[in-house]
Amino acid sequence: MSQKNKTVVRSMDILELFYDHPALTFQEMIDISQIPKSSVYRMIRSLEDIGFLEKGDDAKYRLGTLFLKFGHLVSSRIDLRQIAYPHMDALHERFHEAVNLTVREKDEAVYIEKIDQYQRVKLYTAIGRRSPLYAGACPRAILSFLNEQELRDYLERTALHPMALKTMTDETTIRYAVLQARRDGYTVSYSELEDHTAAVGAPIFDYRGEVIGALSMAGLEANYTEEIVRTYGVAVKEAALQISEKMGYDPSHIHYI
Incomplete structure (x- = not known):
């Protein structure tokens, strides 16, 4: 030899x-x-x-x-939380807003990590909390980037109940929000999971190009002006894309339209 x-x-x-x-x-x-x-x-x-x-x-x-x-050998061992945490911490240090990480579990988004040490007012989101995919920026970032058949099936089997003052409970409104998210690359919510709060979320993809979770920043609704939302949206989208790349995602297959 x-x-x-x-x-x-x-x-x-x-x-x-x-x-x-x-x-x-x-x-x-x-x-x-x-x-x-x-x-x-x-x-x-x-x-x-x-x-x-x-x-x-x-x-x-x-x-x-x-x-x-x-194959699946590495993907089964990659810890999304571990990969995402440095990016979450960087967002929190830069903007001093709560930063959340969710994963999809069937028809819900589960919050698996959160950084909010600089935020005085604690929000709805907490590790272990569950939210329907249609409500809130972070869950809807997952919903928005499902394929069309999955989206249709989800909306057909899901009862849309209000959870806060401005929860979207109309399918047409949700579909419009999904389309907007696909155009911008991020989602925005106001008082959907908790009154007087707002959030901006972006999807996280795996090596197959499938959405597996989402990243978001959240704070008081009064502070989320259009200009701030655009700034946060760009930052969250970029962080989520960096996490996706570390999960094996090929950015040339970007899902935004």
């Missing part, structure tokens, strides 16, 4: 360690593989350069997002 072939085989031996271990330190890879330290070091460097491995802030290595294009 040539030296090049040996290197390829040993590199595969390193990658195969991650079938049973979601994350490994440099020393753990040496201990488990029994490959010499110098060889493991060279292979890790090469695999990092290619994008097959990524090193986290915790000094542990994980399979790179490049693998998302080849």
Whole structure:
């Protein structure tokens, strides 16, 4: 066997360690593989350069997002919350508004992360809360980017109940809001989940191009002027797109119209 072939085989031996271990330190890879330290070091460097491995802030290595294009192995282990948090924190530091992260669970959006340390008035959204997909900027960011058949089926089977002063309960109004979201790349809500609050949300896509969650900023309705909404919309959309790319999404397939 040539030296090049040996290197390829040993590199595969390193990658195969991650079938049973979601994350490994440099020393753990040496201990488990029994490959010499110098060889493991060279292979890790090469695999990092290619994008097959990524090193986290915790000094542990994980399979790179490049693998998302080849199957479900990495996607099943990617923690959306972990990927999104730095982007959420950056938005919060910049604007001092509450920043929320939701995922879709059947016909609901579930809030799985929130940053609001700078916000004096605490809002409806809290980790673990559930909202129907038609109400609120973050849930409706998910609804707006479902395919047309999914959207139609959802609206046919869903009773539209008011949850606050301005909750949309008319299908025509919701469809118009969906169309507007697809044009702008973000959604806007006023007093839909809680009176006198507002939010701006944008969708998060996975490597298949399917919407899997959403990111939003929320605050007091009185502060959300048209100019502020445009500013927040651009910022949230960009952050959500960056998160999507780390989930393996190809931005050339952008869903905005």
